Amino acid sequence: MLATLIERAARGDTVELNLTGDRVIGRWAHIIRRRFPAAETLSDQARDDIASLASTLRLVRADTPCPVLDELFRGEPGLTSVAVEGPDGRLGLIMRERFLLVMSGAFGYGRPLTNRQTVAEITDWHPLVLLAGTSVLTAAQRLRTRPREARYDDVIVSDGDTRLSSVSAALLLDTLTERLSAKVIRDELTGLANRAHFLERLEAACIDASDPDEPGPRVVVAFIDLDHMKKINDSFGHHVGDVVLTSLAARLAAVAKEDELVARLGGDEFAVLTRLPEEAGEHEAKEIGDRYRAAAAETDPAVAPAARTKASVGVAVSGAQADAETVLSAADMAMYRAKQAGGDDVVTVLGVDAGLPGDVEQVDRSVRxxxxxxxxxxxxxxxxxxxxxxxxxxxxxxxxxxxxxxxxxxxxxxxxxxxxxxxxxxxxxxxxxxxxxxxxxxxxxxxxxxxxxxxxxxxxxxxxxxxxxxxxxxxxxxxxxxxxxxxxxxxxxxxxxxxxxxxxxxxxxxxxxxxxxxxxxxxxxxxxxxxxxxxxxxxxxxxxxxxxxxxxxxxxxxxxxxxxxxxxxxxxxxxxxxxxxxxxxxxxxxxxxxxxxxxxxxxxxxxxxxxxxx
The missing domain is CATH 3.20.20.450 (EAL domain)
Structure with missing residues (x-):
């Protein structure tokens, strides 16, 4: 039976765990780790571990009188739930609000009767118990499969040994919403803005710059591409390549000014969105490119010494009629010119307008x-x-x-x-x-x-x-x-x-x-x-x-x-x-x-x- 449940969980099927005591919790964790050494839990290997949201969970015995628990809840206003250990090793949960309602008589019987009971009689003996390492997304999905009346109960988190903690359903769902919102605009590897968010901001900036009544500052895009990134991946492996990219992202973000947006467009391509006044020229544009090129060329002790990075940078400055696709394409083409010249260089292009891309021809839409x-x-x-x-x-x-x-x-x-x-x-x-x-x-x-x-x-x-x-x-x-x-x-x-x-x-x-x-x-x-x-x-x-x-x-x-x-x-x-x-x-x-x-x-x-x- 146990092996069947584990195999189902490995295939991604939902498996309900009714853990019975600390000893059994530890036994499950041991079996899981032995059968699946690449995974610490039955859940996804996720960066957002629910354990990071958990708070200490108080554990009481099933024969604890209800007045004792009432005193505990009233003495600790921040305590939302307690775990209950049954005589047979079962693990249960009592939610604060539900317990206080019972004590108030909201269910037809009040404190006089409840005072004579133990907590075992009002315990939910089927709580949701998840192992530490479970992702926030997986935990939220498990909550949705719970009975309607239990969907807002706390989740018990076990470290696979003896320590128990809990996460409130509200915190879990709020965190999931926040992280999913961040994923919409953030690159997962580097934490920088992603391509979609960058293009959205670029489009808005171009509309502002092209306003016929009150034109805004000129739009500037710096397109940054690592030189010889493929060589780094081939020589040291993609795991080192990822370290190089995250390290580079941190350095680019560190030299960015407050009004500059740094994004990872994909692979080893990065871009910066900023503005320049109308009177600015090539010197100011090149200064932007040189700042980011220098940041890319810095070494990081966390990266293999031989995996030093240099970058080719193309900087495009819009004209009076800015167009997002044209400006980005012009910066891309300028970057290729820098790369063709030997790399570790900056090429700038000024006056890029919709349909008139300055010195760099927009070829993206012209193959046909x-x-x-x-x-x-x-x-x-x-x-x-x-x-x-x-x-x-x-x-x-x-x-x-x-x-x-x-x-x-x-x-x-x-x-x-x-x-x-x-x-x-x-x-x-x-x-x-x-x-x-x-x-x-x-x-x-x-x-x-x-x-x-x-x-x-x-x-x-x-x-x-x-x-x-x-x-x-x-x-x-x-x-x-x-x-x-x-x-x-x-x-x-x-x-x-x-x-x-x-x-x-x-x-x-x-x-x-x-x-x-x-x-x-x-x-x-x-x-x-x-x-x-x-x-x-x-x-x-x-x-x-x-x-x-x-x-x-x-x-x-x-x-x-x-x-x-x-x-x-x-x-x-x-x-x-x-x-x-x-x-x-x-x-x-x-x-x-x-x-x-x-x-x-x-x-x-x-x-x-x-x-x-x-």
């Missing part, structure tokens, strides 16, 4: 126009067999020939396309163009053409019926399915890939090759390999870049290579920039490689010339 305007181009980077340097495939990479800004690399527009839901349209264009280009190359070059083409599939596209798109494109262009290799993002959520499993399997059965990209970049590598049937894997370039200098990176490359070979997968190393790296990869048994040392991304015509050159 770029497709329609024939502004996108594909370049191809060769993937070679290390043993003989023969080309085994080419990876299709997209570029934007912007009419004003010139050629834009993917990091300038892909994040915006991902945020605004335009990646499926972009992925379709890349897929169709790449397949058509390979057919064209084959017609021109025959056997000299690349055997296949690699096309990336974004996380968002995986949520669409992309299998239909792929099969339609293959039929339309005439490219054989086995000449197409789809690269799947290793960092995609496992549940998302599970939802796409049937579509991926359909493509695999049709002959399309599937490859997991950026292996090691995420925390789900092994789970992806255990749930997805793929043909190949690509080792993330961050490990290749450091493998000659960092023994940890070298070990990761070796482990991933051995893992791939054990699963009979093609292993490709990305980001190969030196002959020494290529030689080290060959020594580890890596079959394929790509990178600037092998060949830079090139337009179709240049690729054709390279493939046919002696």
């Amino acid at each position: 126009q770029a497709i329609a305007g024939d502004e996108l181009r594909l370049v191809y980077q060769p993937i070679v067999r290390i043993q003989d340097r023969s080309v085994v495939s080419v990876e299709a990479l997209v570029r934007w020939e912007h009419p004003r800004l010139g050629r834009l690399s993917p990091d300038r527009f892909l994040p915006g396309a991902e945020r605004t839901g335009q990646m499926p349209a972009l992925d379709r264009w890349v897929l169709r163009t790449a397949c058509a280009d390979l057919v064209t190359l084959t017609q021109r070059l025959g056997d000299a053409a690349p055997p296949s083409v690699n096309v990336n599939v974004s996380t968002r596209t995986l949520t669409t019926p992309f299998d239909e798109t792929v099969l339609d494109v293959l039929a339309e262009t005439g490219l054989p399915p086995d000449r197409l290799r789809l690269e799947l993002p290793e960092t995609a959520d496992l549940t998302l890939l599970a939802g796409a499993h049937a579509r991926l399997e359909r493509l695999r059965e049709a002959g399309v090759h599937l490859t997991l990209d950026d292996m090691g970049a995420g925390s789900t590598t092994l789970r992806h390999l255990s749930t997805l049937t793929v043909h190949g894997m690509k080792i993330d370039q961050v490990f290749v870049a450091g493998m000659l200098d960092n023994p940890r990176d070298h070990t990761v490359v070796k482990l991933l290579t051995d893992l791939g070979h054990g699963l009979q997968l093609r292993v490709t190393a990305e980001g190969v920039e030196t002959a020494a790296q290529l030689e080290a990869l060959a020594a580890l048994g890596v079959e394929h490689a790509q990178g600037w040392h092998i060949g830079r991304p090139a337009p179709l015509e240049d690729l054709a010339a390279t493939l046919t050159s002696p």
Whole structure:
């Protein structure tokens, strides 16, 4: 019986505990901890432990005369309840208000009769008893399942040993309301404002700044992105990454002025909302960015010394016609400029108005126009067999020939396309163009053409019926399915890939090759390999870049290579920039490689010339 109840609780079912005395309470806690060492209680592992709300609970014996309890309650006005220990070890509860009503005669009999009774006769012998460690949310949910007349009774909290305390239902529900309200506007990891709250405040500030009658101060957004955060996660683990983020959040909050809002937008992206007077210029804007960049660069003794942080900061200042989306996008793009310049830098942009984003073009909403305007181009980077340097495939990479800004690399527009839901349209264009280009190359070059083409599939596209798109494109262009290799993002959520499993399997059965990209970049590598049937894997370039200098990176490359070979997968190393790296990869048994040392991304015509050159 006991084992059955524990198993039900582990599955998340509600289990009522009628604990009988201190000895039995301790026995339950011991069994729970032994059966489930990862959990201290049957409840969720939550940060908001109800024990933090509990106050000392007085315990009386069941044979205590009611007048004694009456004197106890009247002598301690703050005492809302007492626990009652029955002769059989049962644990009961008496609520103060209900007891005083009984003593007053409200139930038809009064003090003369009650004075002759013991507390056992008016005790609720079925109180709600929860173990310390139970979350406030879980406790509130348990309260709702109680009989209506008992929903406002105190909750008994046991430490699993001998100590008992109690939490009033009113305090429990008020605390839950307060914490749920905080979660609406707060980032759970850092405690800073979350993205939704930041955008709400930004929108309000932009409306105020754009008031035609009484325009407010200019809106300023500083977009902060950590440099090499991925490297920290990969080298030290995501638990250290979380410490880095919380430490950074505290430093950013510490340098914020009273009227500045600091938020975590997600991942390692932070933002600051503030104001500047109309006459302020680049100097004032850069001062804001430098203040936060310097805070990001400080070290924290709580963080691994090698996990030092630096940040790229983009600062956008609105014009007279501010628009929240435009200002945030401009700050984002300015941050990417700082990152492209080497990082640990600040780039500012002034006069950002709705539809007129100053020096930084708002590209987030323009990908479809770029497709329609024939502004996108594909370049191809060769993937070679290390043993003989023969080309085994080419990876299709997209570029934007912007009419004003010139050629834009993917990091300038892909994040915006991902945020605004335009990646499926972009992925379709890349897929169709790449397949058509390979057919064209084959017609021109025959056997000299690349055997296949690699096309990336974004996380968002995986949520669409992309299998239909792929099969339609293959039929339309005439490219054989086995000449197409789809690269799947290793960092995609496992549940998302599970939802796409049937579509991926359909493509695999049709002959399309599937490859997991950026292996090691995420925390789900092994789970992806255990749930997805793929043909190949690509080792993330961050490990290749450091493998000659960092023994940890070298070990990761070796482990991933051995893992791939054990699963009979093609292993490709990305980001190969030196002959020494290529030689080290060959020594580890890596079959394929790509990178600037092998060949830079090139337009179709240049690729054709390279493939046919002696």
